[in-house]
Amino acid sequence: MYTTSTAFLEALQEAGVSYIFANLGSDHPSIIESLAIAKQENKKLPTLITCPHEFVALSAAHGYAQATGEPQAVIVHVECGTQNMGGAIHNAAKSRVPVLIFAGSSPYTQENELIGGRNEFIHWIQDVFDQRGIMRGYTKYDNEIRTGANVKQLVHRALQISKSDPMGPVYLMGPREAMEEKTEPVTIRKELWEPISPAALPPQNMKELTNDLLTSKKPLIVTSYLGRNAKAVNELIRLSESLAIPVIESIPHQMNFPSSHPMNCGSYWNVDKQVDLLSDADFILVLDSDVPWVPMKNKPSDNATIYYMDVDPLKEEMPLWYIPSKHFFKVDSYTALQQINDYIEEKCVINQDMVSTRWKHYSNYHNRQKKERRNLEKALNNQITPEYLTACVRELVDENTIVLNEGITNYGVISNHIEVDIPESYYGSGAGSLGWNGGAAIGMKLAHPDKTVINLTGDGSYLFSIPSTVHWMAKRYNTPFLTVIYNNQGWKAPKHSTLGVHPYGIANQNQDFHVSFDPPAKLAEIASAAGDAHSMIVKKQSDLKNALIEGLRQVKEGRSAVIDVYIPHVYSDKNEIPTEKELIK
Template identity: 75%
Template sequence: MYTTGAAFLEALQEAGVSYIFANLGSDHPAIIESLAKAKKEKKALPTVITCPHEFAALSAAHGYAQATGEPQAVLVHVECGTQNLGGAIHNASRSRVPVLIFAGASPYTQEGELTGSRNEFIHWIQDVPDQRGIIRGYTKYDNEIRSGSNVKQLVYRALQIAKSDPTGPVYLMGPREVMEEEAKPVTLSPELWEPISPGAIAPNQLGELTSDILRAEKPLIITSYLGRNSEAVKELVRLCDKTAIPVIESIPHQMNFPADHPMHLGSQWNTAEQNEHLAEADFILVIDSDVPWIQMKNKPSEKAVVYYLDVDPLKEEMPLWYIPSKRFLKADSYTVLSQLNQFIDENCTLNKTIINERWKKYSSIHQRMVEEKRKLEQAESDMITPEYLTACVRDVIDEEETIILNEGITSYGAISNHIELNTPGSYYGSGAGSLGWNGGAAVGMKLAKPEKTVVSLTGDGSYLFSVPSSVHWMSKRYHAPFLTVIYNNSGWKAPRMSTLGVHPRGIANEMEDFFVHFDPSADLASIAEAAGNAKPLNVDSKSELKTALRKGLNTVKEGRSAVINVSIPHVYLKDETIYSMSIKDNIAEMGVEK
């Protein structure tokens, strides 16, 4: 019998979904039966990736979509599975990742009236008043499948919304009786369900923007995720080449601008210092960035002219967000940069003297920044700092063949500044705030780009949040090997820094206890070995580091995941400032006054 469940799966296949990341339950008999029938009949359907944990499932779909732009499907079990998506749905929402989530629902009959009626005790326990409401605040669209007659239309509509800017997750649910219902086959034309076209800006806005850019003496561009479209990176480079506008990346979670470009002025994270280039800019074009700066610490001059360009320039889902700007331009960055470059080429006479002087100035600053980074990477002690570790990773990878994931959290800035990548599509962060994205995302990216070597750089806290047992089981079963490098500082450093940011001389600092230590340390690499036969490597000294990294990379290229657990100290020195997970013995041992 052709059922709603069969039609649902068929719709996913027709709409171009390649994978179903599934955590199946008692609400999915129609799905399971339809998958089995398709396998028996050799009918093409999306490949099922069994995921022992829902967080890992959605993180994998997240990674796949980041690497390809194409949404995948995630199947979870009623409200419990929906709840277990946890922070992964926050990540997908904030990172604007297209994905279709489907959850079953408890049966709505209990005396055998329909096929699929309640026959297990959990069908009462898992029946809740508003299952869709659990994640409604994180989805662009949610709906319930009530009939097999229009299930394909609902799937197509959901995917159309997921893929339309601003992209994001969508959620469908269907009770057992409906999914078991006999349905008539329906044929749809995918070309009639395309996402909305990318937006441009009006001619008068284009002229005004161009005029303000060329009038500025110290223009600046700030971006965080322009690199979602590799063609946008090329257009940004083209603009900066001819106008000598420098670029700062703010909490980048894409490769937005080549690190070796003379106009690249580095990246910033939760920096506590004022960025001098941001402060002196008289014109700032913010392109694709949720948090271009943090007003309490590091902001532009009040006299600076600011333009905000984004598919969601008002951040309508963020209750507290405002950066007063001359213009908010709701448009696609690639489209607008193409417009801008063409308009300048066809209509403007550039002041070569000013541009040459600016190029010379910022090229010199860029080179000085590179030299300063090299000094940080060459610390004389035997401590493995995040800067040194990242430099070693940079030295052993082949950028053209590698995808780097960054979930280093308190090492995020060190990684983004020192990994120094130049190839679009070579670098990703989660783009959001729930830790643990890195593991599932690595599996998803490897499935999306099997020819690439995927390297996940993560803190020890983020590694544990990723559900490594599930992730590495998935990695082994589905032949998706990747390298994990753990920046292990034995705890959560971020809460300590947050506390000191508010209470710099507080009691927690006095007591030297922030309740964030992971002592005694777990054997993190062996978790992955036990679950998925990943090769475990532990590094405690500089002399071991590059050898271990090369060994790990070779292991991955041979088809087996590897996890390198690198001990970075509780306390290390950088620019005469103590950055630490602070324990007294380490401070005393280093000879630093408390």
């Protein structure tokens, strides 16, 4: 039979979806049957990836979309499966990742009136009043499939919305009766359902913007995720080089600007001190950044002229957010930078003496930063510091490598010391629910099977990723990757947060933060048991490089590897507690 489910799966195929990351349940008989019929008839449909946990399913779709820009599909089981995606839907929403999520819903008939009616105990238990409401705070669009007559239109509309800036997840649900319904095939012209075109800068603002930029003495560019479009990176380089503008990154979760470029002046995470380039700047261009700085700790001068350009410059889904700026522009960064560069080249006179002076100054700044990083990377007393560990990982990275960063309290160390130069070679989740790293590594490996994926994660983030599911999937679907755990045997972030508010409190006096994982688990062996991954524990600096080299060799031969590296304990950093003098300052 040709059913609503058949049409639904066809629509995904027509829209260019390659994979369905699925955790199937009692609401999916029609989809399972349609997939079986398609296989028997040798009919092309998206490949179904079985995911034993919904969080990993959505994280894998998230990673695939980050690596390609193309949304994939996730299928979950009614409201229980919807809720089991948990923080992964937060991540997809906050990272503005396109993905289509489909969930069944409990049947709405119970006396055999229609095919697919209730015939199991669970169909009453899983019936809720507002299943779509579970997702509504995180999705751009939600709807219910009620008939096969227009299911293709709903799928294409949902994906059109998902792929239009600001991109994000969309949610469809369908009860068994609707999905089992016989229907007639519908022909869809895909070209009529394309996402909205990229937004450009208003021409009337170009003169004012470029005049402010060209007359500034200390301009600065701040970005976090401009590199989601690789072409925007080249335009950013073009602007930076033409005017000698330094670039700094705030919590970068893309490769936005080459680390080796003389105008790259580093990145920062939750820094506890003022960044001098930010406070000195008289003109700041913010490009694609949700949190360009944390005002309580680190902010620009009150006299700085700020321009804000972003696909979502007002952060409309953030209840508390404001950064006073001279202008906010809702634009595509690649398009806007191209406009600015062309306008400057064609219509503006550049003070080359000032540019030359700036270039020398910020090149020296860049070189000093690099020297400071190298000093921090030196091995001390056979102890493995996060800086040393990242430097050792950096030796494994080549032009064919993708690096994932979910190091959390070591996020800034990784982003500064990994030193990537190639667009689309570095990613963070862009959000706040931990555990993205494992599923994302699978998604990125599916997207780029020829690339080497290196996943850098804290021990807490590793546990949140549901490694048993991740590594079972990695083995089954031949997506090997290298995981390096920055294992400080606990959650350091809550300790940092407590010290930030109560630096001289009782928790600090007693070193009682409730964040240690002692006694430590054998984290790498989880991956070994679930997915036959190569596993190693490294506690000595002298063993580290050989362990990493062996792990990478295993991955290149088709087997995942997890290297569990012990760095200083979560309770070992006495020097992170500020003195009273430092606190007053």
